[in-house]
Amino acid sequence: MAELKVNENKSMNRGKKSLQWLWSEYSVVIAFVIIFIVAALMNDRFLYIQNQMNILMQVSTIGIIALGMTVVMLSGGIDLSVGSVLAMVGVFSVLALNASGSIFIGILTALAVGAITGVLNGLLVAKGKIASFIATLGMMAGARSIALFYADGGSVSGEVDGLTAIANTELFGIVDLPIIIFLLLTVVVYLLMQKTRFGRYVYALGSNEKAALLSAIRVDRIKIGVYTLCSLLVGVAAIIETSRLNSISSSSSGNLYELDAIAAVIIGGTRMTGGKGRVIGTFFGVLLLGVLNNMMNLMNISPHLQGLVKGLIIIVAVFFQKRD
Amino acid sequence: MEHETILEMIGVKKSFHNNEVLHGVDLVLNKGEIHALLGENGAGKSTLMNILGGVHQPDNGQIKITGQTVLMGNPRISQAHGVSFIHQELNVVTDLTVYENMFLGSELRTKIGFLDEKEMCRQTREVLSKLGVHIDPKTYVRDLETSYKQMIEIAKALLSNSKIIIMDEPTTSLTDNEVERLFTIMRSLKQSGVSIIYISHKLKEIQAVCDRYTVLRDGNLVGTGNMKDTDLSAITQLMVGKSVSTDAFYNKATKGEPVLTVKNLTSEGLFKDVNFSLSKGEVLGFTGLAGDGRTELFESIFGFRKKYGGVIEVSGKPVKINHPKQALRAGIGLVPKNRKENAIIKDLSVIENMSLTSMGHFEKNGFISSKTEQKRFQEYKEQLNIKVHDPKVTIDSLSGGNQQKVVIAKWLEVNGDIIIFDNPTQGIDVGAKNEIYQHIMHLAEMGKAIIILSSEAPEILRVCDRVNIMFHGEITGKFTRDELTEEKIMEYATGSKREAKNIG
Incomplete structure (x- = not known):
C-alpha cells in the first residue's frame, strides 16, 4: 500500500505570506539592511555621518551608470561599453574644456559625446540587428582606443579653474553635489520607468519583443532611446569622475565599471533577459556594494581579497533571489 | 472485447497553495483503448496527468498499474512504468536530427563508449516506418513540419515500449489531413494493445477516435462511460455544467461601404496576387491548411512583414503600411495567433x-x-x-x-475600423469560445469590419458571412456562407478545385 502522505500546509498564515512577498519583491532591501547592520556592529566608525556620506560619494558614479544599465537590461539588452565610454567622454570633455576655457562647453561636450555613442549603440542593436552583447563589446574596444589615442595613452588634466567644483561642492555643509545628482537621477529614472509610456514600452520590449511589435510599438526607436539614455548617463558620470581629480586617465578610468554596474543591477533583482526588475532595486544594489567596500576598508581587509568577497556576495545575493 | 484494466487512479487529491484543484478523482483505463479526458480549462486534467507522469505528487489517493500500486516519484519512474507524456508544447530539440531526438537522454553506445549512430538510425527508421512516416533519421527536426514533429514524439513513446501514452491536445497545430494521419496511427497503436489518454477541446475529434471518456469539472469527476452510448451535446453539458449552443452566429449589421480593399498583393514565396475587399459590419473568413499563407498575408497587411507588392486601400485611399504603427493609424488591428508568443x-x-x-x-x-x-x-x-x-x-x-x-x-x-482575428479561439474552452464569438458578432454589429483566420472549418462556418479559401498563398475560392460546406472547404483548401475566375 502506498497511501500517500497527506500534505497539509494550511498553517501558512497571512503574516508569512506577506513576508514572502516582501522577500521576493525586495530581497535586495533586506540584504542591504542585513549587511548594513553587520557593518555597523563590526566597526563603530561605520555609522559616522562623514563615513556614510563617503560611501554615497563613492557609489555615485557607478550608481548613475547602473541606472542606465538597468534600463538597458530591462529592455533585454546589455551595455558593456559604459566603462570605456566614460573614459572617452572624459577625454573629449577635458580637451573641449581646455580648448574653449568654458566649463559649460566641457559639460555640453560630455553629454553630446555620450548621447552620440548611445545612438550608435542603439542603431547597431536596433537597425543592424546585432546582439547587444556583441555591439557594445565592439564599442567597448573602440571607445577605449579612441580615448587612448587622443590622450596619447596617458591622462588629460583640466586647465580651467572651477571644474573641480562640480564634484567637490558640499551642500548644507555635508552633502556632496554628486550625491544629490545621483539621488535626483534615481528619482527621474524611476519616474521614467514607472510612470511614462517609454518605461512601459521598455518593459514590454524586454518581456516579449514580438508581442510588443505586434502591439504597434516602435520597437526600434525604443531600443535606440534605451542605449542613448544609458550612454547619456555615462556622460554625466564622466563629468563627475573628471571633476573629482580634475583629470581623466585614458587607460585606467572606468575600467571594469561595466561589471560593477551589471552586478548592482543583478543584485537589485533585474532579470538578465529583461522585462522584470526595478530601478529601486538597482539603487539598493548600488548601496549594498558601496557598504560592502567601505566595510572591508574599515576592517583592513587586504584589497587583493576584496574582489573575492564582492564576488561571493553577488553570487549569494542572486542565489537567494526568487528565480523563474 | 477484453476489458483488461491497465491503469487505475483512485481518489486522487491535489492542492496547490492551499487550493484544492483535484477533489478525489478516479480514472480507469483499459488495455488497448483510446480514452478521452475532457473538461474545460482549469478542470484539473493537466494536474491529473502530471500526477500520472510523475511531475506532481498527489496529496492523497493511489495509482495502480496492472493491479500493482505504484508510486510515481518523478517522471523517470513514470516512464519506467511505461507511461509516455506527449505535451501540448512539443519537446523536440529543433537543432538536433530526428534520430538524436529519438534517443535523447538514452543514447545507444558502442562497446568503447562512442555513440552508436548506425544502430540508432536503424531503430529510428524501423519505428517511423511502423508509423507510416518515411523521413531520413538524419534530417534536422527544424526542417520538418509540425505534424512530423508530433510523429517523432509518438515514435519516441513507441521506442521506449510505452503501454500508456498521454496526448495533451496533440492536434492544435495540425491541419485536417495531418489530424487524420494521427488518428490512423492512434488506431493502429490501439490494435497493438497500447492505451492512449487523449486530451482535447475538439469534441468532433474525440467522437471520431475515442472509445471511452472521463469528464472532469472543477476538480471533480462528473461523468465517465462509453463514447457510443452518448452524444456530443451530453458531453458538453457535463463539461460546462449547462448546455452550450453550437448554433451559427449571424450578425444583423447592414453591410456598409468597403473599408478595406486589397489589390494584387504579392510577396515572394508567401502569397500571390491576392484580391479582396471588406465592408463595414461584415465578417470575412480566411481558411485553408497550414502553409496556405493566410497568416503571412495578414501580417503583411498589418505591417509586420515588409517586402510585398500590391495595393492596400483603406476607405478608398491607398495606404503604405510598413510597420504595425502605420496599420494602427490606418485603423487596422490584429489579434494574432499563438497568444503566448505574439499577443500577451x-x-x-x-x-x-x-x-x-x-x-x-x-x-x-x-x-x-x-x-x-x-x-x-x-x-x-x-x-x-x-x-x-x-x-x-x-x-x-x-x-x-x-x-x-x-x-x-x-x-x-x-x-480602429478593421480588426483581424488570427485563430481567435486557439486553446480556449467551449464556453469561452462562444463568448468570444458573441463579442466578435457584437463588434460587427457596431460597424467594424472583421476578418477571421482559422483552419477550423466549423468555426469559419459558424461566424463568417463570407469565406475566402486559400491554397499555397493564393485564394482558390470565394463563397458566401450559404454556399459552403466543410467538404467543399476541404476541396478548395487542398487545391483540388479552384474557381475559374477570381471574382473581385
Whole structure:
C-alpha cells in the first residue's frame, strides 16, 4: 500500500505570506539592511555621518551608470561599453574644456559625446540587428582606443579653474553635489520607468519583443532611446569622475565599471533577459556594494581579497533571489 | 472485447497553495483503448496527468498499474512504468536530427563508449516506418513540419515500449489531413494493445477516435462511460455544467461601404496576387491548411512583414503600411495567433496589457494615469466578462479565454475600423469560445469590419458571412456562407478545385 502522505500546509498564515512577498519583491532591501547592520556592529566608525556620506560619494558614479544599465537590461539588452565610454567622454570633455576655457562647453561636450555613442549603440542593436552583447563589446574596444589615442595613452588634466567644483561642492555643509545628482537621477529614472509610456514600452520590449511589435510599438526607436539614455548617463558620470581629480586617465578610468554596474543591477533583482526588475532595486544594489567596500576598508581587509568577497556576495545575493 | 484494466487512479487529491484543484478523482483505463479526458480549462486534467507522469505528487489517493500500486516519484519512474507524456508544447530539440531526438537522454553506445549512430538510425527508421512516416533519421527536426514533429514524439513513446501514452491536445497545430494521419496511427497503436489518454477541446475529434471518456469539472469527476452510448451535446453539458449552443452566429449589421480593399498583393514565396475587399459590419473568413499563407498575408497587411507588392486601400485611399504603427493609424488591428508568443506580455499586468497599444488615452502631462487605466479596464471587464480578481496581477495567471479577452480589449481601446482575428479561439474552452464569438458578432454589429483566420472549418462556418479559401498563398475560392460546406472547404483548401475566375 502506498497511501500517500497527506500534505497539509494550511498553517501558512497571512503574516508569512506577506513576508514572502516582501522577500521576493525586495530581497535586495533586506540584504542591504542585513549587511548594513553587520557593518555597523563590526566597526563603530561605520555609522559616522562623514563615513556614510563617503560611501554615497563613492557609489555615485557607478550608481548613475547602473541606472542606465538597468534600463538597458530591462529592455533585454546589455551595455558593456559604459566603462570605456566614460573614459572617452572624459577625454573629449577635458580637451573641449581646455580648448574653449568654458566649463559649460566641457559639460555640453560630455553629454553630446555620450548621447552620440548611445545612438550608435542603439542603431547597431536596433537597425543592424546585432546582439547587444556583441555591439557594445565592439564599442567597448573602440571607445577605449579612441580615448587612448587622443590622450596619447596617458591622462588629460583640466586647465580651467572651477571644474573641480562640480564634484567637490558640499551642500548644507555635508552633502556632496554628486550625491544629490545621483539621488535626483534615481528619482527621474524611476519616474521614467514607472510612470511614462517609454518605461512601459521598455518593459514590454524586454518581456516579449514580438508581442510588443505586434502591439504597434516602435520597437526600434525604443531600443535606440534605451542605449542613448544609458550612454547619456555615462556622460554625466564622466563629468563627475573628471571633476573629482580634475583629470581623466585614458587607460585606467572606468575600467571594469561595466561589471560593477551589471552586478548592482543583478543584485537589485533585474532579470538578465529583461522585462522584470526595478530601478529601486538597482539603487539598493548600488548601496549594498558601496557598504560592502567601505566595510572591508574599515576592517583592513587586504584589497587583493576584496574582489573575492564582492564576488561571493553577488553570487549569494542572486542565489537567494526568487528565480523563474 | 477484453476489458483488461491497465491503469487505475483512485481518489486522487491535489492542492496547490492551499487550493484544492483535484477533489478525489478516479480514472480507469483499459488495455488497448483510446480514452478521452475532457473538461474545460482549469478542470484539473493537466494536474491529473502530471500526477500520472510523475511531475506532481498527489496529496492523497493511489495509482495502480496492472493491479500493482505504484508510486510515481518523478517522471523517470513514470516512464519506467511505461507511461509516455506527449505535451501540448512539443519537446523536440529543433537543432538536433530526428534520430538524436529519438534517443535523447538514452543514447545507444558502442562497446568503447562512442555513440552508436548506425544502430540508432536503424531503430529510428524501423519505428517511423511502423508509423507510416518515411523521413531520413538524419534530417534536422527544424526542417520538418509540425505534424512530423508530433510523429517523432509518438515514435519516441513507441521506442521506449510505452503501454500508456498521454496526448495533451496533440492536434492544435495540425491541419485536417495531418489530424487524420494521427488518428490512423492512434488506431493502429490501439490494435497493438497500447492505451492512449487523449486530451482535447475538439469534441468532433474525440467522437471520431475515442472509445471511452472521463469528464472532469472543477476538480471533480462528473461523468465517465462509453463514447457510443452518448452524444456530443451530453458531453458538453457535463463539461460546462449547462448546455452550450453550437448554433451559427449571424450578425444583423447592414453591410456598409468597403473599408478595406486589397489589390494584387504579392510577396515572394508567401502569397500571390491576392484580391479582396471588406465592408463595414461584415465578417470575412480566411481558411485553408497550414502553409496556405493566410497568416503571412495578414501580417503583411498589418505591417509586420515588409517586402510585398500590391495595393492596400483603406476607405478608398491607398495606404503604405510598413510597420504595425502605420496599420494602427490606418485603423487596422490584429489579434494574432499563438497568444503566448505574439499577443500577451507576460510580465506586464492585465491592465497594462490592455492599455499598451493606446497609451495616449491614459496620459496626463506625459505621465500615465493609472486611475484612468483602471477605470477603463473596469468597463472592459464588465463588457467582455473578463474573470480576474485583481487586474494588477500579471496576465499569465489568467486562463486562455480571459487572456484573449484582454487582447481583444486592447484593440477595442484603439477603436480602429478593421480588426483581424488570427485563430481567435486557439486553446480556449467551449464556453469561452462562444463568448468570444458573441463579442466578435457584437463588434460587427457596431460597424467594424472583421476578418477571421482559422483552419477550423466549423468555426469559419459558424461566424463568417463570407469565406475566402486559400491554397499555397493564393485564394482558390470565394463563397458566401450559404454556399459552403466543410467538404467543399476541404476541396478548395487542398487545391483540388479552384474557381475559374477570381471574382473581385
